[in-house]
Amino acid sequence: MKRRPFGLATYSVLALVFLLIPIVYTIAFSFNDSTRSNTVWEGFTISHWLNVCNTGNICEALGNSILIGAVSTVIATILGTALAIALVRYSFKFRSGVNLLLFLPMATPEVVLGAGLAAFFFNAGFASGLVTTIIAHVMFCLSFVVVTVKARVQTLDPVLEEAGRDLYANPRQVFWRITFPLLLPGIIAAALLSFALSFDDFIITYFNSGSVTTFPKFIYVAASRGVPAEANVVASGVFLLAIVVVLVTQITGALKRSRLQKVQ
Amino acid sequence: MAFAAFGSAPAAASSTSSRKSGPIVLALLLPGLIYLGLFFLTPLFSLIITSLESPDPSGAIGAYLYGFEWQNYVNVITDYLPQILRSFLYAFLATFFALLISYPLAYFIGVKLRGRGLIQRLMVTLVIAPFFISFLLRTIAWKQILSEGGPIMEWVHSVGLLGPSQYFIGTPAAVVFGLTYNFIPFMTLPLYTTLERFDIRLLEAGADLYASPAKIFRKITFPISMPGVISGTLLTFIPIAGDYVNASRDFLGSSKTSMIGNMVEADFLQNLRYPSASALSVLLMAVILVIVSIYVKRSGTEDLL
Numbered sequence: 001m002k003r004r005p006f007g008l009a010t011y012s013v014l015a016l017v018f019l020l021i022p023i024v025y026t027i028a029f030s031f032n033d034s035t036r037s038n039t040v041w042e043g044f045t046i047s048h049w050l051n052v053c054n055t056g057n058i059c060e061a062l063g064n065s066i067l068i069g070a071v072s073t074v075i076a077t078i079l080g081t082a083l084a085i086a087l088v089r090y091s092f093k094f095r096s097g098v099n100l101l102l103f104l105p106m107a108t109p110e111v112v113l114g115a116g117l118a119a120f121f122f123n124a125g126f127a128s129g130l131v132t133t134i135i136a137h138v139m140f141c142l143s144f145v146v147v148t149v150k151a152r153v154q155t156l157d158p159v160l161e162e163a164g165r166d167l168y169a170n171p172r173q174v175f176w177r178i179t180f181p182l183l184l185p186g187i188i189a190a191a192l193l194s195f196a197l198s199f200d201d202f203i204i205t206y207f208n209s210g211s212v213t214t215f216p217k218f219i220y221v222a223a224s225r226g227v228p229a230e231a232n233v234v235a236s237g238v239f240l241l242a243i244v245v246v247l248v249t250q251i252t253g254a255l256k257r258s259r260l261q262k263v264q
Numbered sequence: 265m266a267f268a269a270f271g272s273a274p275a276a277a278s279s280t281s282s283r284k285s286g287p288i289v290l291a292l293l294l295p296g297l298i299y300l301g302l303f304f305l306t307p308l309f310s311l312i313i314t315s316l317e318s319p320d321p322s323g324a325i326g327a328y329l330y331g332f333e334w335q336n337y338v339n340v341i342t343d344y345l346p347q348i349l350r351s352f353l354y355a356f357l358a359t360f361f362a363l364l365i366s367y368p369l370a371y372f373i374g375v376k377l378r379g380r381g382l383i384q385r386l387m388v389t390l391v392i393a394p395f396f397i398s399f400l401l402r403t404i405a406w407k408q409i410l411s412e413g414g415p416i417m418e419w420v421h422s423v424g425l426l427g428p429s430q431y432f433i434g435t436p437a438a439v440v441f442g443l444t445y446n447f448i449p450f451m452t453l454p455l456y457t458t459l460e461r462f463d464i465r466l467l468e469a470g471a472d473l474y475a476s477p478a479k480i481f482r483k484i485t486f487p488i489s490m491p492g493v494i495s496g497t498l499l500t501f502i503p504i505a506g507d508y509v510n511a512s513r514d515f516l517g518s519s520k521t522s523m524i525g526n527m528v529e530a531d532f533l534q535n536l537r538y539p540s541a542s543a544l545s546v547l548l549m550a551v552i553l554v555i556v557s558i559y560v561k562r563s564g565t566e567d568l569l
Contacts (some may be wrong), residue, residue, distance in 0.1 A: 022409070109549075117303065118532065151418055200395070219404075247389065
């Protein structure tokens, strides 16, 4: 029995190493001194980091991805938060129907969502571009926002809002002074998730973006000729930024909790 | 953690949802529901309508007329049977391997690391770390790591796992490998969420009653983790069945590994055979709906979100 936990620990570390191998590889090859195809290690350089935008329209693609991600995240977060509050706080008819309608987009393969929207825009005579891409991204981010915010609404004690009402706060004050601040961590988590999903989406975007290039689309198109190291630079930069944000929030969260435990 | 919400059972939902419906609920629900109706449900109907269209008599490429060409479905099934079977076979295998790899990892993080908050959070962060770097680049990274001439393939050839004229990239095994890798986090997270909250005293009770570790796992741990197993399997199987990046020629596959997604992409975006692409999508969606409805029958709709 004593040896078992050790075996499990070793296994888990190995499994995590396996998950991280392609990430380390991608970051390492952003420093590869390659000219055209970035497949063989040719020496260390930081020139790709210094001249990212010189390669094709990679920075335009990155800009589009950020714009699409930001706009879709704002819309999806507002719509999704409202849905999450309604689902947890109110009882209404057709509840299971609403649950199902919110679950189905998550359960639908991306290729079906992509082709469906493309067929819809095509039949409606809508030219695909930036607007159609944003419409598509809001649609598939929405359910994930609901899931994330719903988990937060469930931990919210309704007594706090009742206390506000007892102290003659009007519904608007109750929402903005009590409910919203308490929900904020969940809303921020949902917005980050939504942005990450939008930023990395390829399949749905490919069907609905027309001539607009996003970062994943840039990589897919480049894949047949060999992806330039500049793509690794952009992906590595985004990765390092995201991981710093996550680690900082996790560590401050853990510290806050241990401080609270000490007080108690 | 955002993704942790996947496997959660909304325990508090019933206790707080006491207020009656009114204009406020409608104001909260309607914008989102109208959006999904317009841009999720209508497109699905669009797909069904397009899947029944017939070629324009003028013979122009990409021009079709509204109709009831049920024959489109028959054609799609006969033409693309290998791709259809392959999609579900790959999805089944990759889901199985992802479960096999993820379960011990999720068990270690969720059960063995209890009480060590910081390490636990750090390991969960590492599990979701792949989400922060482009899915396409990760797949390309594997393609290059496992390409001929690289150290790993040299070793594989030297020990005789592959013959001198055999390649790994482009084979079904490479595609299943890539699919498994890419979807491990989607399996690990829901498993972790259920394993993280179950009462460990149940395991002690089992041991006190002289149950063997294998029996404890079979009778206690695994049944308790079932919600996580089910949502993890759904979250892996469905996207894998529709994936086409891993199986495509520029990534880990070849023309011999194409899946449903590859055919939908080719027919829709390159060959402009919209009815064929739509019929294939509708078929895929129908299979997914059958799977989801079995799941809903077992667990209800509250557990879906």
